[in-house]
Amino acid sequence: xxxxxxxxxxxxxxxxxxxxxxSHNNIAxxxxxxxxxxxxxxxxxxxxxxxxxxVTNEVASLFIxxxxxxxxxxxxxxxxxxxxxxYCLVGDGKAGTALIFGKGTTLSVSS
Amino acid sequence: xxxxxxxxxxxxxxxxxxxxIECRSLDFQATTxxxxxxxxxxxLMLMATSNEGSKATYEQGVEKDKFLxxxxxxxxxxxxxxxxxxxxxxxxxxxxRENGRQVGTEAFFGQGTRLTVV
Numbered sequence: 001x002x003x004x005x006x007x008x009x010x011x012x013x014x015x016x017x018x019x020x021x022x023s024h025n026n027i028a029x030x031x032x033x034x035x036x037x038x039x040x041x042x043x044x045x046x047x048x049x050x051x052x053x054x055v056t057n058e059v060a061s062l063f064i065x066x067x068x069x070x071x072x073x074x075x076x077x078x079x080x081x082x083x084x085x086x087y088c089l090v091g092d093g094k095a096g097t098a099l100i101f102g103k104g105t106t107l108s109v110s111s
Numbered sequence: 112x113x114x115x116x117x118x119x120x121x122x123x124x125x126x127x128x129x130x131x132i133e134c135r136s137l138d139f140q141a142t143t144x145x146x147x148x149x150x151x152x153x154x155l156m157l158m159a160t161s162n163e164g165s166k167a168t169y170e171q172g173v174e175k176d177k178f179l180x181x182x183x184x185x186x187x188x189x190x191x192x193x194x195x196x197x198x199x200x201x202x203x204x205x206x207x208r209e210n211g212r213q214v215g216t217e218a219f220f221g222q223g224t225r226l227t228v229v
Contacts, residue, residue, distance in 0.1 A: 034217060034218075036220075041202065041223065041225060042222055042223060043115075043117075043204045043206075043220030043221050043222050043223045044155070044204075044220045045220070046217040046218070046219070049217055087154070093208075093216060094208075095141070095142065095143055095208040095209065095210055095211075095216070096142070096143045096160075098145045098157050098160055098206075099145070099157075099206065099218055100157060101147075101154045101155040101156075101157075102154060103154050104154055
């Protein structure tokens with residue numbers, strides 16, 4: 001499974017756009033890139049997933065360059081409630097394949 | 112959307128007793144479920160892969176006789192912590208993906224179980 005590297009922590013203010021970049025140099029051809037959010041004492045929650053180029057949903061955008069060796073999660077106009085740990089994961093997305101978590105990025109949003 | 116439910120959400124038990132944690136996929140079937148453990152301010156660590164109708168697969172360093180896993184149906188997996196010790200105190204989380212979906216489908220996680228052994 002491809003290993004991922006993210007910044008340990010990031011700080012932001014309410015209303016700002018936050019971009020969290022993840023490196024996955026050894027990503028395989030059939031791997032997807034998925035981001036999860038975790039609040040204290042809760043299970044991770046799916047944010048967004050992509051394979052290449054750009055994916056956007058109602059909460060975030062995911063930018064993936066052509067070589068797929070990195071990806072950037074973009075959170076527009078963050079609020080205090082976006083304070084959480086964000087995990088970037090890479091895997092084939094099969095039902096029988098476990099997700100292996102890295103350290104994640106702790107995002108702190110201040111007013 | 113798909114939901115994975117864990118029960119109980121928190122439990123306190125005495126040293127030496129056993130505790131069972133249930134993980135249910137409420138609106139989909141999952142042949143495979145996954146159990147994670149998370150210590151404070153650390154990431155999720157995969158403990159084992161639970162397979163319906165067969166033995167679980169444990170990660171290196173996880174004692175299979177201490178952490179008993181039973182996946183008796185396509186919607187239920189249980190984790191039993193046997194002879195609990197205070198060092199077993201942790202946050203336990205289960206996860207599953209829906210059978211038959213195309214690859215790349217997201218995994219769903221339970222809300223977690225906070226185990227405290229006193």
